[in-house]
Amino acid sequence: MDAAHMGADLEKVLITEEEIHAKLDELAAMIAREYDGKDLLLVGVLKGAVMVMADLMRALPMTAPVDWMAVSSYGSGTKSSGVVRILKDLDTDITGRHVLIVEDIIDSGLTLSWIKANLESRNPASVEICTLLRKPEAAKVDVDVKWVGFDIPNEFVVGYGLDFADAYRGLRCVGTLAPHVYS
Ligand SMILES: O=P(O)(O)OC[C@H]1O[C@H](OP(=O)(O)OP(=O)(O)O)[C@H](O)[C@@H]1O
Ligand code: HPA
């Protein structure tokens, strides 16, 4: 599908490309201050966090290494199953290291609360979370998140890494889909 058609499937744009980049620059400045002189490991959660990670790491004035986990709780639908499975674990031993989990979205919170607890059990120096998006009204569990880009309404969103049935991740903005896409 070309960009024009992908854009035509949007009902509304919630956050523009420019707003995303300005926010990630702000977050990167705070993160750089927090981890100055520390052994930081960035951990991205596949697949949704790919865009956030790519732009955040380039905004960070440091050489922090990156590792990835793949988990799945949504499958191809629009509701979290609540069951988290590790599809790919870290390559890195995080014992004694400062871990920053980089995510695209906290929706029910089930995925991130599970991942955070899982990583904390591996004896790191610290585990914090940076997420581009959060849906406060959708929270089923409380997740302690240090850095949030945008709080958004409780609507299913796509773009900038976020998918519907694995599509739309390449959209440069974040938006909601038109009803015809679901039918
Ligand atoms: O707060 P929650 O309700 O748990 O939802 C958030 C999670 O859901 C999405 O991942 P998904 O399982 O869709 O995998 P994906 O990143 O490969 O799309 C998203 O990237 C988060 O990891
Ligand atoms: O709103 C969403 N959109 C896409 N993927 C998601 N995973 C959790 N919430 C969402």
Ligand SMILES: [Mg+2]
């Ligand atoms: Mg998904």
